[in-house]
Amino acid sequence: MTRHIRGGGPLVATLAATLALTACGAGGRDSSDGEAAADTPGVTDDTVTIGGTFPLTGVAAPGYSEIPTGAQAYFDYVNEQGGVHGRQIDYIVKDDGYNPTTTSTVTNELVLKDEVFATVGSLGTPTQASVADYLNDEGVPQMMVSSGSLQWGDDVENRPMTFGWQPDYESEGKIIGQWVAENMPDAKVGLFLQDDDLGEDAEKGVRQYVDDQIVAVERYTSGNTDVAPQVSGLQAKKADLVLAFNTPSYTALSQLVALKTGYKPQWFYANIGSDPALVGSLLERFSEGAVDGDSTALDGVMTTEYIPGVDNPEDPWVQLWQKVWDEHGEDGELTNYRIYGMSQAYAFVQALDAAGEDLTREGLVEAVEEGGTDWDGPQLAPFRYSADSHMGISGMRILELEGGKGKPLTDVLVTDIGDAEITTDDSGSADDAPPENGVPTS
Amino acid sequence: MRDRITAVRRNVLARHLFLALVGLLVVVVVVESISDYRNTQLASMAYLGIAAGGLTVLTGTNGQLSLGHGALMAIGAYTSALLLPDSDSSLPLSLVILAAVAVTLVVGAAVGLAAARLHGPYLAGATLALAVAVPGIALYFKETLGGEQGLRVVMPDIPVWVLDLAFFVTGQDLSRSRYTAYVGWLTLIVVFVLLANLSAGRTGRRWRAVRDDEVSAELAGIDLGRARVSAFMVSAAAAGAAGAILAFTVKLAAPSAFTLTLSLTLLAAIVLGGLGSLAGALIGAALLTFLPSVVTDVGRSAGLSDIQAAELAPLVYGLVMVAVILLAPAGIVGSLRGAVQRSATTRRTTSPTTTKGTAS
Incomplete structure (x- = not known):
């Protein structure tokens, strides 16, 4: 621990001198800021x-x-x-x-x-x-x-x-909730939710329509890869329709656990977790090859879509x-x-x-x-x-996956957060085509 | 003059204070002459340096291995975040840092009591559990601790006297990132002076005695448990201060910042720099702060895609780690020190009269 500083005096002097110089230079440097402020950062003529x-x-x-x-x-x-x-x-x-x-x-x-x-x-x-x-x-x-x-x-x-x-997840939850209330009024609904904004916002939306149909709510923490307790929880409450708001990894994990325990409800994954190609490859990886990872892995599963894929x-x-x-x-x-x-x-x-x-x-x-x-x-x-x-x-349509492809079950439905009504979109957004050169102009 | 300098050299405290003063001047010069962005990097280096400094005292001087220092930093950071919830809070930052240190000290004492009974892999396991469990607490108490999103840290306005002082000394207006860098580095200097003094004094000798041979330490009348717990507490306090600086720098306390990776990063910093050396901890922290962004920039300018450039950083980091362990097993500072001592010994054998006072 005994390091010695030789010539400590000159070092201090040098530092002090540098400091003094910085102090002198400062006055000049500030003045250039005024001109720079007029320009927008990140933008030049070209x-x-x-x-x-x-x-x-x-x-x-x-x-x-x-x-x-x-x-x-x-x-x-x-x-x-x-x-x-x-x-x-x-x-x-x-x-x-x-x-x-x-x-x-x-x-x-x-x-x-x-x-x-x-x-x-x-x-x-x-x-x-x-x-x-x-x-x-x-x-x-x-x-x-x-x-x-x-x-x-x-x-x-x-x-x-x-x-x-x-x-947003709330609007997605509302659209899914209303569709379930209208088309599957007898289903016993289980919710499988990521325990953050995603799950919370979506649950708020879903509950506006199917509050009385919900028999089980299970939440997982992102990062914890064991979802067996959650899936068994849904199974124990005999949920026959699971609305899942989760990321792709958890689609694969929940499918694997369900395969293991022989749980076969109708699965409905929100858009964020339902990419068939990615989920398929994750399934294959997580199961170490035991489950075939092609895009038919999610056949029969329902989901939503807001841009063509x-x-x-x-x-x-x-x-x-x-x-x-x-x-x-x-x-x-x-x-x-x-x-x-x-x-x-x-x-x-x-x-x-x-x-x-x-x-x-x-x-x-x-x-x-x-x-x-x-x-x-x-x-x-x-x-x-x-x-x-x-x-x-503002909206999306509901699909059923078949061989990696989505078969539309509804028109494009639009809504907003809160009490906003769900309506069929009449703006024609789904039918437009890109301009000739592929670059938008106003 | 010469006599006075010699006296200063002999006095440990005076020497450390002198070094601290030099350090302070260097910090002022560096902070004032670099961009705002570099200053945020400097602030990151400061909190890694503080935590690594505390860990190097624990691991290098006392021989206890902790994989849980990231969690202790989390406690410091969350304490700061809870004390700085909005811009109305008028608490000075120095008090916030002290509060963070105090809370972490209490937790450190509790963990230290348990840790003092454990050795080697068991100790590593216990502290590992701490690293895994603490982020979970934030998720569980979502209402108060913000869950996955974490808590925002709102930095209070820079006090007027600080602005005035800064302008008086440097002639420049103090920007926020400069201010954070100053707070970080001032804390680092204070912590390092305290750590250096402790290590150099009686407490440090006890810690080293316990590390080197428990039986002879006990025969010499040292209370093993006490020495271990005190080392752990000091180290935890440093981690708490580091957590506070992290909160000021990142302006967020979220569980994902305090994963096991952070604890391992700190360990990597002290191994790279050299176990037991505060200078080594600082060098390790510098490497960990600047290496990734430098490597990514080099990768990108060499024509790699963004993903490849991003993947290059952990690769180079791993290679540096392997290289240091192979070529300089005592760490960068440890190996340099060894080399200096070797050359000093050689010189001494050739001309014994000239080397008085050089070797330690």
Whole structure:
């Protein structure tokens, strides 16, 4: 422990001198800030820099890490066509490993170091919640968060820069609940819920319609991979219809446990947990090959859909995505997660376009609030963007899965949070086709 | 002058205070000359450094292995978060840090009492259980502790006198990330001075005696349990302070920040830097803070895709770890120190008169 400092005096003197120099230099440095403030960060005459945080590594990475690759491919496609108002889109993706602490660090990096104009499509409820206030305080638009929590759109006053994108879990719960009440009034309903916003919001929605049909509610904590107690709980209460609001891993886990215990209810997985390809591969991995992992694994299961997916190769939007992926994608196939990223990127390009030539952060927010509900796009139901609500897509349709494909059971149903009625969508959003060149214009 | 310097060298406390002063000057110069983003990284390095410093005292000096320091940090962070719920809270940050330390100290005492009876793998197992269980508490008491989403930490406004002082000293307005970096590094300096003094004094000698040989320590009249519990408490207190700084930096206390990975990261920091050395803990913390972002940036500029660049960071981190253990088994500081001592010994054998006072 006896380290000796030789020549301590000169060292102190040097440091003091440096300090004094920094102090002198400070006066000059401040003056340049005034000019910089006039410009919008991340925007030049020919580029706009945006960023996003996603789990690229860790447990949440399978599936989710493909979303930014889809968005990147679409931005590359738009850039090749000349960009938006002559600006090339530079998209910076950071890994947060689905850890809110890391999200905070890398978002700091995006805002302070990379000086992004906005964050776009950043993923996750706990992760984005950790930076929502920071981004709003800094005035950085938090565009189109990849999560169905209500908090991205229901509190415009406190979070004026935050926008949702996908349908919220409460609306999804309502639509599913009403359909069950009308079509399966005798079913004994069991709920299988992730114990966070996802499960809570969805339960609120479902209970509006089937409160008296519910015989069992089971919750699991994300990260705990043993769901046998929950599935047995549903089985013990003799639930014959299970409405499950969970992430894809837990679809696979719950299916495996049900196979083991011989529990055969009608399963209804919310959109977030029902990608047949991913669930199939997870099933095969978790069961170490005992269960065949092709996409027929979820046959007969019901779910919902709000953008067309890979099971619909004739859909004009999917054809556009296929073309974009073939031209600009990385290795690997076009997947539903990549389509998700592209659909989101499409909406952001619409927003950029609507914000006009003189791009500012406030201008972007205003443009989305004013025109967002009328945008054509891959979404089956229109956005709810307005000055009072920043909620995303307003509805979805219910499907039954058959050989990895979805067979529609309903028209597109739209609603909103709270008491809003559920109606059949008449805006024609589901029937529009992309423009010729695949780039939206206002 | 020369006599006074020699006197300062002899006096442990004076030497540590002098080092702290130099450290403070370096911190001011560095913090003022780098960007806001680098300052948030510095703040991260500060909390990792504080926690690693506490752990290195426990593991290196007292020979107890803890896999639960991440959980102790969580206690510090949640305490801070509960004390700073909104912008109206007028509690000064120094009191928040002290409160975090106090609460963690109490928990540390309880765990330390149990840990003092355990050895080797059993101790590792017990502290591992702590690391796994504590984040679960936050999930269970969702109403008060915020569940998966965690608790937001609202930093109070920077006190006016601090702003004035900062402007007086540096001539620049103090930005929030600079402020956080200062708070973090001031805490680090205070904690390190205290830790260094403890290790250098009687308490430290007892800890080392217990580590080296229990029987002879006991024969020398040292109460084994007491020495172990005190080491654990000191180490826990440091972890509590680190948790508070983490909360200030990240502005969030969420269970996912305090997984087992954090505890293992701290352990990795002290192994990389060199067990038992505070400087080593700091070097380890620096590596863990800066290595991932540097590697990811290098990967991206080398043309890798975002996913590949993100995957590169843990790979390089693993390789560095393996390389350090193979090439410098005593850690970076330990091996450097060994090398310096070896060259000093060689010099001494050639010219014994010139080396007076160099070797320890």
